[in-house]
Amino acid sequence: MIGAEVFEGGVAERLAAEALIVDVDGFEGPLDLLLTLSRTQKVDLRQISILALAEQYLAFVEQAKALRIELAADYLVMAAWLAFLKSRLLLPPDPTEEGPSGEELAAHLAFQLERLQAMREAAAKLMARDQKGRDFFSRGLTEDVARVRTVRWTATLLDLMQGYARIRTRDEFRPFVMDREAIMTMEQALDRMRHLIGFAGDWTDIASYLPEGWETDPARRRSSTAATFAASLELAKEGKVELRQAETFAPIQLRRRDRHG
Amino acid sequence: MADPDETPPRETLFEAPPMAEQERMVEAILFATAEPVTVAELAGRMPHGCEPAQALEHLRRRYEGRGVGVVRVGDAWAIRTAPDLGFLMRKETVETRKLSRAAIETLAIVAYHQPVTRAEIEEIRGVSVSRGTVDQLLEMEWIRFGRRRMSPGRPVTFVVTETFLDHFGLESARDLPGLKELRSAGLLDNRPPPGTPAPGDEDDDGEQAALFEDE
Amino acid sequence: MADPDETPPRETLFEAPPMAEQERMVEAILFATAEPVTVAELAGRMPHGCEPAQALEHLRRRYEGRGVGVVRVGDAWAIRTAPDLGFLMRKETVETRKLSRAAIETLAIVAYHQPVTRAEIEEIRGVSVSRGTVDQLLEMEWIRFGRRRMSPGRPVTFVVTETFLDHFGLESARDLPGLKELRSAGLLDNRPPPGTPAPGDEDDDGEQAALFEDE
DSSP: OTTTSOOOSOHHHHHHHHHHHHGGGGSSSHHHHHHHHHGGGOSOGGGOOHHHHHHHHHHHHHHHHHTTOOOOHHHHHHHHHHHHHHHHHHSOOOTTOOSOOHHHHHHHHHHHHHHHHHHHHHHHHHHHSOOBTTTBOOOSSOOOOEEEEEEEEEOOHHHHHHHHHHHHHHTTOOOHHHHGGGOOOHHHHHHHHHHHGGGOOSOEEGGGGSOTTTTTSHHHHHHHHHHHHHHHHHHHHTTSEEEEESSTTSOEEEEESTTTO | OOOTTTOOSOOOSSOOOOHHHHHHHHHHHHHHOSSOEEHHHHHHHSOTTOOHHHHHHHHHHHTTTSSEEEEEETTEEEEEEOGGGGGGGEEEEEEEEEOOHHHHHHHHHHHHHOSEEHHHHHHHHSSOOOHHHHHHHHHTTSEEEEEEOSSTTOOEEEEEOHHHHHHHTOSSGGGSOOHHHHHHTTSSOSSOOTTSOTTHHHHHHHHHHHHHHHO | OOOTTTOOOOOOSSOOOOHHHHHHHHHHHHHHOSSOEEHHHHHHHSOTTOOHHHHHHHHHHHTTTSSEEEEEETTEEEEEEOGGGGGGGTTTOOOOOOOOHHHHHHHHHHHHHOSEEHHHHHHHHTSOOOHHHHHHHHHTTSEEEEEEOSSTTOOEEEEEOHHHHHHTTOSSGGGSTTHHHHHHTTTTSOOOOTTSOOTTHHHHHHHHHHHHHHO
16 A cells, blocks of 8 residues: 555655554554654754654654554644644743643653653563573472371260260160150059049058059059059049058058048 | 493593583583483583583582482482471371261270170171271271180270370270260160160179270 | 571570571472472471571572572572573473563563552553553563552552562562662653642652562
């Protein structure tokens, strides 16, 4: 596209300008372009003529326009700003005008260029340093720190006792109703005694009212004795029987009441 | 690979670096290479005329007694941590975990019935005892092998250890709460095992005591 | 990090290993890893009562001029091959991703101006910084997010990392090449364009100075 365009001026100049223009994409923005342009002044950045630089930049933008190269917006913004700066630098300062003077603005631009240049050089120095994996190396055969996880097993005395109790009771597990085999309720004893007291005309040890077979098994004996005793008291309260006991811990005797009452 | 001993004092076309320099090179290569390096590889990487085997020997000696050493790995050489400092390469973490139910039950049976055979443990627990469980308890040093039982097959018995007693704060296994205490602590049901006379509690204790005497 | 010179001769409860032994330990630990190790980490892995900072100093001196050396990376220490022997390591050379010019410049700006905001990077380069560039540097772990700036919008800042220091063989960010000259030339100043209010300028500089000094 560029080659098809007719460019004013000498061939060498044209080629140089084209090279610059074609390289627009290669510039890292307008500041970078300004820095590149500033090199043509062949002076220290501190002595650079910002006015001349502004003119160079504006000429570049003109050329790009002539070549119908679309410049990114920020290049055009910079061009506008440089045009403004140029007018400020050329015209005598207007005392009514507010804001920074042309010299101040130019000085800042010079500072920006110098700073960018300095960063460029610093970056180059940094990259020229010895680098790990290229000039110096870290350990190749690393030994990982092994994480040794020791598991300390623990148990308490309670765990131990519960564990043992669990084993010893496991065999005995039976449905709940079956458990009541060794238990006699007062209701059961009462029911049983109501039928029996009819035959108890004389004083009888209440122990004899225990159901058959319950007197040998200690648990059954305990339960049935308690139930029978409670039932006896209940019957006495009802006035159906009389109770007597010769002395503490002596056998408790019972007889039907209505016969004698 | 050039054997340094066979190599006569040579006049090489290129001046080989001084031996101290060669040693530095070997050091850097051994350090940075991810695998052990053979003498041939060293020679291939070092400037012409170098004698890596000799440089290696200097380096090996230099590292003697240091925190790392030049060691031979097959045909190759590497820098490795001194064996006595291996502990620095470990980060020990201790994790406390509750013993499994199977292990606790097995342990309890050993404690209450020692000396007890595996068959007896299984009989009491009503399930087979895995090898792992017994091994774990042995490894923890909470149980150990007791005398062999004078019965057919002469089965080995298990007993609890001092470590076990220490851990549970017991003077002896006899201090373990008896069935009665377990019962009164509500750990055992009040129901007596069917067919077992209730005073059998004392029998159990007696039996246990007898077993301990046997120890 | 404890300054060995400041540590008085101590009476410790536990006998610390002799200094020669401590030096061996530091040697073993540093050799075992590719990453820099802090003095605190060393202390954590060595027996009680050890003085890794002092042992490190002994070790550093011992390796002076050798094929590998003890180098400081920020707050940590590592063993690296001598840079003059890099030519032997062609096999180990890792092809680093070619950084774009934008990335290199951005990295340099972060290193020399840290902590620096994205807006400040853009101001210095005169062009917007692409997300990809910053992401690449973050991903390489050469830069990381620093504190937020105490200015409107509380923008996030970027600083360089220990990985960056390690890669470029820098002891600290203060050792960046030409840092002093750039600072005295005022080229690291955050000079705002004339006519714009510059709040928090002094604060920024103070913060930056503090960060470098802090190293």
